[in-house]
Amino acid sequence: MSNFATRDFSGGGLDFKAAVTNSGAPDFGSGDKGGDASAATAVDETANAERLAALEQERQAAAAKARDAGWAPQVPYNYTENTNPAGEIGEAPDAAAPAAPWLADAVIYEWCDEYGEVGPRNEELERELFQAEHRMRSGGAIQALTFDVSVEGPEASRPAPVREFDDAGLHPVMRENVRLCGYVAPTVIQAYCIPAVLMGHDVVACAQTGSGKTGAYLIPILSRLMGKAKALAAPRPNPKGYNRMTDRVRAEPLVLIVCPTRELACQIFDDCRRLCYRTQLRPCVIYGGAPTRTQRESLEMGCDVLIATPGRLMDFMQQQNLVAFHRLKFTVIDEADELLSNGWEECMEKIFSGADVNVDADHTYLMFSATFPKEARKLAKEYMEDDFVKIRVGRVGSTHANIKQTIVWVDDSSKNQALFDLVFNSEPCRTLIFVNAKRKAEMVDDFLYNKGLPSTSIHSDRTQREREDALRAFKMAKCPILVATGVTARGLDVSGVGHVINYDMPSTAYGGITEYVHRIGRTGRIGNVGRATSFYNEGNEEIADALVKLLVENKQEVPDFLQDRIPETLDFDEDKTDNEDDDGGFGAAGFGAGDDAGSSEGDVNGSEAGGFKADNDDENKMASW
Incomplete structure (x- = not known):
C-alpha cells in the first residue's frame, strides 16, 4: 500500500524512497579516492534532501488548496487508524479510533440463553451497526425510473409484488431492523423476490447493479427463520463465560451464501449482522487472505448464517468437525455468472449437491446473477424445484438513467492532468477511480x-489487511478517493459514492461493456443519482458500439466522436446469449423472455414513472415498474 514514506512526491516520476536509498553510494570503479567519493556522496545526499524538501513543500501547498476546495485532509496512511465515525466528507478527525483488524471480526449481536423470543436492545451496538455511513438510503430519483419486469414460473407460484415492507408479512423484528437500516420502500427486485422467498420458492433473479439484490434475499430468508431459529438451529454455547477449550461446537448453518470476492463477502456479512440484530441468528464470514484461526474460532461459537468465498469454503468443508450442512435450509449463490466464469463450476456443483443432505430435504435455492450463461441454467434445472421462479428486472447487462454518463476524449499522455482537473474541480464526494492494471492503481494514487x-x-496484490483498511478508509471518508482495479471493486456497495471515473476504459480483455456496467453501477444505487465519467481514446474502439447502445438506451449524451456509431435500432446480444440453451428450454422461452424474447427495444411503451402494469399471459408476467 502506498504510504507517506514511499509515495512519489514529484508527481512526475521521482520516487521518494528510491531517492533516499539510491542517493549516491560510492562508485569504487570510478577511480576516485575514497575521500572524494564520500564528499560526492554527501553533496548528492544534500541535493536530494533539498529537492525532496521542496517537493514536500509543494505537496503541502497543494493539500492546503484541496482542503480549501472542501476535500478531507490527507492521511499519511496508517493501517491501524483510519476510522471516521461521522463519515462526512472533509470532516475526518485528526486522531482516529483504531480500526478493527479484520472485517470478519466486526461485532455482532450475541444471543444469550436468558433472552426470550426477542433480544433486548443494545444502544452502543445499535449506534455502531446503524450509524450514518451504513445507512444506504433509497433516493427519491427511484420514482423517475421505469423497469421492464419479467416473472416466469407456474401460475400458482408467481408472486404479486409488495409495495411496502409493512405489507410483506415480515417478522416484527425484521421489520424494525429494516427501518433501522434506513430502507423506506422495497426496490423493484425486492418487491418481487421477498414474497417469492416467503412463499418458499426457489428463485433465479437478475437485476441491474445497485438495485438492492442483497436485501432481496437476506430480508425474506432471515424473516422466515425468525421464530423458528431456536427449534431449527444447532445448540451453541452461551457467550457469557465462553471457554473455547470446553465449549466450542461444530458450525451447522441454516443459511449458506457464496460470492466471488472477499470484499463482497465482507459487505454481505456487514448487511447480515445488521439484519440479524436482536435475533437468535448468528452470522459468520469466511474468506481467503485472512487468518484461518480467527475464522475457525468464530465458527466454533456457532453459526446460523455463513457467508463465504468458494476457496475458503471448500477448505473448511473438508473439516467435518468444523462445519456441517445437514441443517441447511437456504443456499444463495450471489453473482453466479462471475463465479462460473472464473472456473468455480465444480465448486458450485459440490455446494449445490452438498446442500441436499439436509435432514428433512426442505431446502431453498436462490441464484442471483447479472447474466445467466449455460452453466448457470444447468445448475438451476438440475437442483431447483420445477416451480422455481425466474425474475428479471430491466434488460440483462444494462444500467439506468439515474447515472449521468459522460464520455470524454483523453489521450493516454494527458490522463493524469485530466484526472486531477476533473477531481479537483468537482464537488467533493466519495470518488471511485478505475484502472485496468495493479501497477497503474498505485501510480494514479501516488499522483493524486x-x-x-x-x-x-486497492488491488489484488495488496494483503487482505491492506485491502480491508483501504475500503474502511473510503467508507468512513478518511480517504474519500479510491483508485481500484475492477476485480477488487466488484460488488462494492458503499453509501454516498457520487462519482465513478474510468481512467482506463475496460477493453475486452478486462471485461468489456459488462465490466463498464459493473463499474459505473457503484454509484446511483437504489434510487440515488450518480455520475460516471470515462476517458476514451482510439485504444477503446472495440467497445465503442456497445457503449453507444448503452448511452442511447439510457438517454445519455453521445459525444461527437461517437455519433457515427449510433445504430438505427437497438439490439442487444446479451438477451440472445441468455436465452440460448442446448435443449431450447429454460422456462417458456428462455430466461427473461416475454413475447419479444431475444431482443430489447428500449423503453416500455405506455409505462408510467414508478407505475406497474402486468398482463395475464399464462407463461410470463411482464410488468413495468
Missing part, C-alpha cells in the same frame, strides 16, 4: 496524493 488530494488505492 502528491497533488494534495486524499486518495488511497
Whole structure:
C-alpha cells in the first residue's frame, strides 16, 4: 500500500524512497579516492534532501488548496487508524479510533440463553451497526425510473409484488431492523423476490447493479427463520463465560451464501449482522487472505448464517468437525455468472449437491446473477424445484438513467492532468477511480496524493489487511478517493459514492461493456443519482458500439466522436446469449423472455414513472415498474 514514506512526491516520476536509498553510494570503479567519493556522496545526499524538501513543500501547498476546495485532509496512511465515525466528507478527525483488524471480526449481536423470543436492545451496538455511513438510503430519483419486469414460473407460484415492507408479512423484528437500516420502500427486485422467498420458492433473479439484490434475499430468508431459529438451529454455547477449550461446537448453518470476492463477502456479512440484530441468528464470514484461526474460532461459537468465498469454503468443508450442512435450509449463490466464469463450476456443483443432505430435504435455492450463461441454467434445472421462479428486472447487462454518463476524449499522455482537473474541480464526494492494471492503481494514487488530494488505492496484490483498511478508509471518508482495479471493486456497495471515473476504459480483455456496467453501477444505487465519467481514446474502439447502445438506451449524451456509431435500432446480444440453451428450454422461452424474447427495444411503451402494469399471459408476467 502506498504510504507517506514511499509515495512519489514529484508527481512526475521521482520516487521518494528510491531517492533516499539510491542517493549516491560510492562508485569504487570510478577511480576516485575514497575521500572524494564520500564528499560526492554527501553533496548528492544534500541535493536530494533539498529537492525532496521542496517537493514536500509543494505537496503541502497543494493539500492546503484541496482542503480549501472542501476535500478531507490527507492521511499519511496508517493501517491501524483510519476510522471516521461521522463519515462526512472533509470532516475526518485528526486522531482516529483504531480500526478493527479484520472485517470478519466486526461485532455482532450475541444471543444469550436468558433472552426470550426477542433480544433486548443494545444502544452502543445499535449506534455502531446503524450509524450514518451504513445507512444506504433509497433516493427519491427511484420514482423517475421505469423497469421492464419479467416473472416466469407456474401460475400458482408467481408472486404479486409488495409495495411496502409493512405489507410483506415480515417478522416484527425484521421489520424494525429494516427501518433501522434506513430502507423506506422495497426496490423493484425486492418487491418481487421477498414474497417469492416467503412463499418458499426457489428463485433465479437478475437485476441491474445497485438495485438492492442483497436485501432481496437476506430480508425474506432471515424473516422466515425468525421464530423458528431456536427449534431449527444447532445448540451453541452461551457467550457469557465462553471457554473455547470446553465449549466450542461444530458450525451447522441454516443459511449458506457464496460470492466471488472477499470484499463482497465482507459487505454481505456487514448487511447480515445488521439484519440479524436482536435475533437468535448468528452470522459468520469466511474468506481467503485472512487468518484461518480467527475464522475457525468464530465458527466454533456457532453459526446460523455463513457467508463465504468458494476457496475458503471448500477448505473448511473438508473439516467435518468444523462445519456441517445437514441443517441447511437456504443456499444463495450471489453473482453466479462471475463465479462460473472464473472456473468455480465444480465448486458450485459440490455446494449445490452438498446442500441436499439436509435432514428433512426442505431446502431453498436462490441464484442471483447479472447474466445467466449455460452453466448457470444447468445448475438451476438440475437442483431447483420445477416451480422455481425466474425474475428479471430491466434488460440483462444494462444500467439506468439515474447515472449521468459522460464520455470524454483523453489521450493516454494527458490522463493524469485530466484526472486531477476533473477531481479537483468537482464537488467533493466519495470518488471511485478505475484502472485496468495493479501497477497503474498505485501510480494514479501516488499522483493524486502528491497533488494534495486524499486518495488511497486497492488491488489484488495488496494483503487482505491492506485491502480491508483501504475500503474502511473510503467508507468512513478518511480517504474519500479510491483508485481500484475492477476485480477488487466488484460488488462494492458503499453509501454516498457520487462519482465513478474510468481512467482506463475496460477493453475486452478486462471485461468489456459488462465490466463498464459493473463499474459505473457503484454509484446511483437504489434510487440515488450518480455520475460516471470515462476517458476514451482510439485504444477503446472495440467497445465503442456497445457503449453507444448503452448511452442511447439510457438517454445519455453521445459525444461527437461517437455519433457515427449510433445504430438505427437497438439490439442487444446479451438477451440472445441468455436465452440460448442446448435443449431450447429454460422456462417458456428462455430466461427473461416475454413475447419479444431475444431482443430489447428500449423503453416500455405506455409505462408510467414508478407505475406497474402486468398482463395475464399464462407463461410470463411482464410488468413495468
